[in-house]
Amino acid sequence: MTPPNQAPLILITGGSRGIGAATARLAAAQGYDVALSYVSDEAAAASVVADVEAAGRRGLAVRTDVSDPAQVAALFDAIDATFGRLDALVNNAGILSLQSRLEDLAFDRMQRVFAVNAIGPMLCAQQAIKRMSHRHDGHGGSIVNVSSAAARLGSPNEYVDYAASKGALETFTTGLAKELAREGIRVNCVRPGHIYTEMHASGGEPGRVDRVKDSIPMGRGGEPDEVARAILWLSGAEASFVTGTFLDVTGGK
Template identity: 80%
Template sequence: MDTASQAPLILITGGSRGVGAATARLAAAQGYDVVISFVADEPAAASVVADVQAMGRRALAVRADSADPEQVAQLFATIDQQFGRLDVLVNNAAVLARQSRVEDLSPERMQRIFAVNAIGPMLCAQQAIKRMSYRHQGRGGSVVNVSSASARLGSPNEYVDYAASKGALETFTIGLAKEVAREGIRVNGLRPGHIYTDMHASGGEPGRVDRIKDTIPMGRGGQPEEVARAILWLASAEASFTTGTFLDVTGGK
């Protein structure tokens, strides 16, 4: 397979809805071939694939739970077979549970949230580095870890466990960026604020953004496409001297 003449390939975990889906569609418009992973919603994933293909790009959706090492390994093996390259990893997959105070959190909930939101990106990054790093005869690449403004704000009375998992992801981002900086790989983080996505329903409040939009200096919630543009800037050569840093897309919050 002639990988030199192929379009660049981006992998977006959790790419069937929200920010992930918006990033997949915008990436296709910018000339990327696109792989998304998803866990549950196959019709939504298929819709993203169809939209990418309609723009003339190659697309693939793979069912893979990023917290499961075997499923992650199979995801990357499938990418090797189908595309033979990987240029950008967007660690976007994350889970949120119902709003709760800390003393009411179950151990099972904490473990699941950390498994998906913190360990999952580490597992995916391991696989990506083995394909991108100069040490492994790779061509270099870019990793964008989707954190959250909650890592700075703490999300009291709602999602302290989610916020803590994103804090772990940010520390991982800093360390990995320094570790692979001379191997052709840039690693950055992105902090969305209050964005209009389906994720809020998982927390038990679909209308959450509208309830708290007056706490945002810009006075409104964000759209997934606004986050996607920032992700793809960090992934791109326009950010060629940017690594180990975080870009807030929060409307000033």
């Protein structure tokens, strides 16, 4: 439980843009102090922190490649020094590469996608557990992994490596939820569908959501705020008896 008069602290990896930035801003509006990691765009990260502080909460941005254990350790050390607590981790950082069939994928690309999308959340969870688990005299907490509908759909002809990395993240969610269920930590997963974010440009098609929106039962793409609300519900006390669960935010796809 959070001590009286002390705001809970949420860490959002990949918090400088898209779903991560929307989650950071909404978390601040809901009363969280917010730490976020970013990998390259310092100005974007600073803008999110400024919005957090404008909402009356404390913010911190730390440049971190989540696939690097040393950088992840430094991120959590910075959180310890600034806030002295951790209540929720959102494993949101992820990468996507240019659309391609499998036979044309480079080995280095496959390694990098899995390093960030699957191993990165494991490294961050290791550090979070040491701070939140009852086994380590922590007060409990929540971990939310941000997967993708691609884990169910497979993303053929576009990025099966990305889809496979998110499938690994989902299996990790299931196992970790069971491992931590009696230690005060809930572990859940959100599966965004086709969401209007900058990430699609990384796949070489900035307008991808509009191209595929007719395949979505609701007939439209989603907004980052719609995913953020799902993440924060799973992070908070309203989901106190929810662990090992997958929440699709896909418009029915």
